[in-house]
Amino acid sequence: QVQLVESGGGLVQAGGSLRLSCLATGRTFYRMAWFRQARGKEREFVAAIAVSVSSSDYADSVKGRFTISRDSAKNTVYLQMNSLEPEDTAVYYCAADGNFFRRSRATTDFGSWGPGTQVTVSS
Numbered sequence: 001q002v003q004l005v006e007s008g009g010g011l012v013q014a015g016g017s018l019r020l021s022c023l024a025t026g027r028t029f030y031r032m033a034w035f036r037q038a039r040g041k042e043r044e045f046v047a048a049i050a051v052s053v054s055s056s057d058y059a060d061s062v063k064g065r066f067t068i069s070r071d072s073a074k075n076t077v078y079l080q081m082n083s084l085e086p087e088d089t090a091v092y093y094c095a096a097d098g099n100f101f102r103r104s105r106a107t108t109d110f111g112s113w114g115p116g117t118q119v120t121v122s123s
Contacts, residue, residue, distance in 0.1 A: 002026035002112050004094045009117030012084055016121070020079040022094030022114060029096035031103070032070065032077040033110060036090035036119075043093070045105040047079060057103070062088075084121045091116040 008020040022032065033048035047068040049056045056068050067080040077094065095110035102109055 002096075004096060004112055004114035006092065006094045006114045006117040009092060009119045011120045011122065014084060014086055014121055014123050016084050017080070017082045018084065018119060020081070020092055020094075020117060020119075022077045022079075024075045024077070024094075024096055024112075027098065029098055029112070030100045031097040032068075033095045033097070033105075034068065034077075034079045035093045035095055035107060035110075036088075037093070037116075038090040041090075043107055045107075046092070048103075048105070049077060050103070051077075052100075057105070059105075081119070084119075086121045086123045088119060089121050090119060092119050 003025045005023050012018055031050050034046040035043050036046050037043040045059050047058045049068045065083045070077045093116045094114040096112040097110050
């Protein structure tokens with residue numbers, strides 16, 4: 001059974017840091033990503049990493065502040081979030097793509113999702 005489980009969300013002041021974790025079990029995923037959805041807005045791409053080659057991709061809004069990484073031995077992907085801003089407040093979702101060649105940012109290209117973890121940044 002495929003399962004993605006996020007952890008590490010919480011409440012932090014502006015300028016602070018959080019690290020999200022996503023444990024993946026059940027099958028091999030070639031690309032893992034983080035998305036977020038703020039209240040009243042559409043789910044948006046944050047960052048992605050190709051697990052086998054560690055190439056990464058970031059949304060412009062988080063580039064230079066967030067870092068995605070993976071620990072293959074632990075089947076875990078991380079999102080280190082620094083210099084957090086109130087605009088980063090959202091539910092953060094881990095997603096996985098089983099297609100080796102795809103490098104998409106579209107939600108529809110990720111077949112597996114975690115339940116999400118809330119990140120709240122206070123001003």
